[in-house]
Amino acid sequence: IQNYPMAGPFLTYIINDKANNRKLILEGFTFAPATNKRDYMFELEAILKTVQFN
Known part of the structure; x- marks a missing residue:
């Protein structure tokens, strides 16, 4: 994608x-x-709050 800003809320x-x-580090964005x-x-x-690592 050129000349199209990708911004938004994230966690x-x-x-x-x-x-x-x-x-x-867990990251997610909308x-x-x-x-x-x-x-x-x-x-x-x-x-993201329910991710489990074993």
Whole structure:
């Protein structure tokens, strides 16, 4: 995509994984031009908060 800005709301979570001596970064963004993004952000937040690493 040229000359088209991609901006919008986003979420970032940084998880300190002490057991494995690392930091995990979860990122998600909503790109939906000309629409309300509120519901998308709630859904994205629910997804990111339920991620499990084994």
